[in-house]
Amino acid sequence: MSALETKNRNELFTPEIRAEIDHEIAKYPEAESQSAAMAALRIVQDANGGWLTQERMDEVAAYLDLPPIAIYEVATFYSMYEHKPVGRNKLCVCTNISCMINNSDQIVEHLNNRLGIKFGEVTEDGRFSLKEVECLGACGGAPMMQVGRKYYENLTPERLDSILDELE
Amino acid sequence: MANEVIFKNRDLDRLWDIEQYRSRGGYEVLTRILTEKTPPAEIIDGMKTSGLRGRGGAGFPTGLKWSFINRSAPGDKYLVCNSDEGEPGTFKDRDILRYNPHALVEGMLIASYVIDAHRAYNYIRGEFWEPYERFQNAIDQARAAGFVGNNILGSGFDCELNVHLGGGAYVCGEETALLESIEGKKGQPRYKPPFPAHVGLYGRPTVINNTETLASVPTILREGAEQFRDIGVENSGGSKLFSISGHVKNPGVFELPMGTPFSELFELAGGMRDGSKIKAVIPGGSSSPVIPGEIMMDLTMDYDAIAKAGSMLGSGAVIVMDESTCMVKVLDRMGYFYYEESCGQCTPCREGTGWLYRIVHRIENGQGRPEDIDLLMDVQNRIRGKTICALGDAAAMPVAGMLRYYQDEFQYHIDHKKCKVGAGT
Ligand SMILES: Cc1cc2nc3c(=O)[nH]c(=O)nc-3n(C[C@H](O)[C@H](O)[C@H](O)COP(=O)(O)O)c2cc1C
Ligand code: SF4
Numbered sequence: 289m290s291a292l293e294t295k296n297r298n299e300l301f302t303p304e305i306r307a308e309i310d311h312e313i314a315k316y317p318e319a320e321s322q323s324a325a326m327a328a329l330r331i332v333q334d335a336n337g338g339w340l341t342q343e344r345m346d347e348v349a350a351y352l353d354l355p356p357i358a359i360y361e362v363a364t365f366y367s368m369y370e371h372k373p374v375g376r377n378k379l380c381v382c383t384n385i386s387c388m389i390n391n392s393d394q395i396v397e398h399l400n401n402r403l404g405i406k407f408g409e410v411t412e413d414g415r416f417s418l419k420e421v422e423c424l425g426a427c428g429g430a431p432m433m434q435v436g437r438k439y440y441e442n443l444t445p446e447r448l449d450s451i452l453d454e455l456e
Numbered sequence: 457m458a459n460e461v462i463f464k465n466r467d468l469d470r471l472w473d474i475e476q477y478r479s480r481g482g483y484e485v486l487t488r489i490l491t492e493k494t495p496p497a498e499i500i501d502g503m504k505t506s507g508l509r510g511r512g513g514a515g516f517p518t519g520l521k522w523s524f525i526n527r528s529a530p531g532d533k534y535l536v537c538n539s540d541e542g543e544p545g546t547f548k549d550r551d552i553l554r555y556n557p558h559a560l561v562e563g564m565l566i567a568s569y570v571i572d573a574h575r576a577y578n579y580i581r582g583e584f585w586e587p588y589e590r591f592q593n594a595i596d597q598a599r600a601a602g603f604v605g606n607n608i609l610g611s612g613f614d615c616e617l618n619v620h621l622g623g624g625a626y627v628c629g630e631e632t633a634l635l636e637s638i639e640g641k642k643g644q645p646r647y648k649p650p651f652p653a654h655v656g657l658y659g660r661p662t663v664i665n666n667t668e669t670l671a672s673v674p675t676i677l678r679e680g681a682e683q684f685r686d687i688g689v690e691n692s693g694g695s696k697l698f699s700i701s702g703h704v705k706n707p708g709v710f711e712l713p714m715g716t717p718f719s720e721l722f723e724l725a726g727g728m729r730d731g732s733k734i735k736a737v738i739p740g741g742s743s744s745p746v747i748p749g750e751i752m753m754d755l756t757m758d759y760d761a762i763a764k765a766g767s768m769l770g771s772g773a774v775i776v777m778d779e780s781t782c783m784v785k786v787l788d789r790m791g792y793f794y795y796e797e798s799c800g801q802c803t804p805c806r807e808g809t810g811w812l813y814r815i816v817h818r819i820e821n822g823q824g825r826p827e828d829i830d831l832l833m834d835v836q837n838r839i840r841g842k843t844i845c846a847l848g849d850a851a852a853m854p855v856a857g858m859l860r861y862y863q864d865e866f867q868y869h870i871d872h873k874k875c876k877v878g879a880g881t
C-alpha cells in the first residue's frame with residue numbers, strides 16, 4: 289500500500305482546498321466524482337504556484353479515489369496544466385491566425401527582448417514566464433494575451449510595457 | 457435593430473443582471489411553459505418551424521436534434537451546452553456569456569424541460585474565466601428567483617444547472633470529446649454511432665447544443681417561430697452572430713439576418729484598415745476553405761451560398777486578410793494548430809496533420825520540393841472522411857482551399873525559396 293493510501297482523506301490538502309474540490313464534486317451525479325478531476329487539478333495547481341508535481345497529482349487521485357494514471361492522463365492532455373515551474377505571471381500569447389496577421393510576432397519579439405526569455409521559459413526572478421497559446425476566442429481584440437484569469441487585448445509594444453509594469 | 461435575437465436588448469447597460477433581463481420579458485417563456493405544462497412536442501414543432509440550425513458549426517436542425525430523445529425512457533437524461541469556442545476566428549459565445557448570460561440560462565432550462573433532463577451542464581473553455589463568472593452569477597441569480605433547482609416555480613420540474621470548465625484542448629469542442637471531458641477524462645472523441653441522443657453523458661441520452669443555439673431559444677419561442685424563420689432565408693432561418701476579425705477596421709461581433717450580403721457585414725466592420733485592399737476571406741472559422749475577396753464580395757452569409765462557393769458558414773467566424781498576407785504563412789500556422797490539437801486516436805489524422813504541417817512549414821521556410829504541392833493534395837485527401845471525428849477534415853479542407861486559389865504563391869515559395877507577397881517571409 290502506498291503512503292498516500294494509508295493517509296486519511298482529511299489529511300490531504302488544506303480545508304479550503306478540500307471545500308473547493310467538494311463543491312466541484314457536488315456538481316455531478318453521486319457515482320461520477322471523476323468528473324471533478326479537471327477542477328481539482330486546477331484548484332491544486334493554483335494553490336501550488338501554478339504547476340503540478342507528481343505528489344500533488346497523486347493526492348488528487350487519492351482524494352477522488354481514482355488510480356493515479358487516470359489523473360496523469362488528464363493532467364497531461366489539457367494544455368492549461370503545467371508540469372514545470374511557471375512565473376508568478378504566466379503570459380499566454382496567442383499566435384493563431386487573427387493574432388498572427390495582426391502582428392503577434394512583434395508582441396512575442398518584444399516580450400523576448402524585454403524579459404530575456406523565450407516560450408517555455410521563466411525569468412530568473414520568477415516573475416514572468418512565456419507561453420504560446422492557440423486562439424483564445426478573442427480575435428476581435430487581436431493581438432492578445434492572457435495573464436492569470438484576465439485577457440489583455442489590442443496589444444502594442446507600448447501597452448505591453450505598461451501592463452508588465454503593473455504585474456507584480 | 458429589429459432583426460436581432462441574441463443582442464436584442466443590448467441597449468441595456470447591465471443585461472446580465474436578472475432584473476434587467478426580466479424587464480424585457482426574460483424568463484416569461486420558461487414560466488409559461490412550466491406553468492401551462494406545454495407539451496414538449498409542441499415546443500419541438502416550434503423549433504422545427506423556426507428553421508434554427510445549430511450554431512456550433514455543423515448546422516444541424518435544432519428541433520430535429522431534440523426530437524431524437526426518447527423522453528419517456530426511464531433514467532437520467534442530460535442537456536449539455538457547448539461554450540468551448542475553440543474554432544480559430546470565433547469569439548461570439550464569449551459575448552453571449554458576458555452580455556446575455558440569462559438568455560442562455562433560460563434556453564438551457566427550456567431545452568432541459570423538452571428532453572426531460574434534470575441536470576444540465578455548460579462546458580465553458582477554461583480560459584474564459586471572466587465570462588464564466590458572469591454566467592455563474594446568472595445561474596445563481598436564476599436559482600434565487602426560483603428558476604433553477606427543485607420543483608421550479610412549483611411545476612414539479614427539477615433542473616440543476618452547472619458549469620464544467622475545460623482545460624485547454626480544441627478537440628473538446630467536438631461533442632463526444634466534450635462528453636469525455638465532462639466525465640473527467642482525456643478529451644478523445646467517441647465513435648459514432650451510437651449518437652449522444654442514445655448514449656451520451658455517463659452513457660445516458662444527451663443533447664449537446666452550442667451556446668448561440670440555446671441562447672436563441674427564449675426569443676424564438678416568445679416572438680414566434682415564423683417570425684424568427686422569416687428574418688433569414690430559405691434553409692438558413694433567423695439571425696446569426698458573425699465574429700469578424702483580421703485586417704478590418706472595426707473587428708467585432710455583429711448579429712445579422714442569415715442571407716445578409718457579405719459586403720454589408722464588411723462595411724459594418726469598417727472595411728479594410730489603413731486603406732489596404734482585401735485579398736481573401738476565411739468565412740466560417742479556420743477549418744473553412746478560404747475564398748478570394750472579390751468572390752466573397754458577391755456572396756451572402758448563409759449556409760447555402762457559402763457552401764456553393766466551396767466553403768462553409770461554420771461558426772460564422774470571418775477572418776479578413778489584406779494583400780500583404782502571405783497564404784503560405786497562414787497555412788503554415790493553421791497546419792501547426794491542427795497538428796498540435798489532434799488527439800492522436802486515428803492514424804490518418806495523427807500522422808496526416810504532422811505531414812501537412814511539416815510540408816507547408818518547409819515550403820514557408822524556403823525548403824519546399826517540386827513534388828510538395830502534389831504531396832499536400834495527396835495527404836489531405838487521405839485524411840478526409842477517414843477519421844473518427846471531424847478534426848481530421850477540419851485540418852484537410854483548408855489545404856485544398858488554399859491550393860485551389862493560391863497555388864501560385866506556394867509554387868513561388870518552392871521555386872524562389874522566398875515569398876511572393878513580400879510582407880511574409
Ligand atoms: C474539432 C471540432 C471542434 C468543435 N468545436 C466546437 C466549439 O468550440 N463549439 C461548438 O459549439 N461546437 C463545436 N464543434 C461542433 C460540435 O461537435 C457540435 O456539432 C455542436 O456543439 C452541436 O451544437 P449545435 O447543433 O447547436 O451547433 C466542434 C466540432 C469539431 C469536430
Ligand atoms: S480525427 Fe483527429 S482529433 Fe478526431 S478522433 Fe481522430 S485523431 Fe482525434
Ligand code: FES
Nearest residue numbers: 382387423424427
Ligand atoms: S486568433 Fe488570437 S484570439 Fe483568436
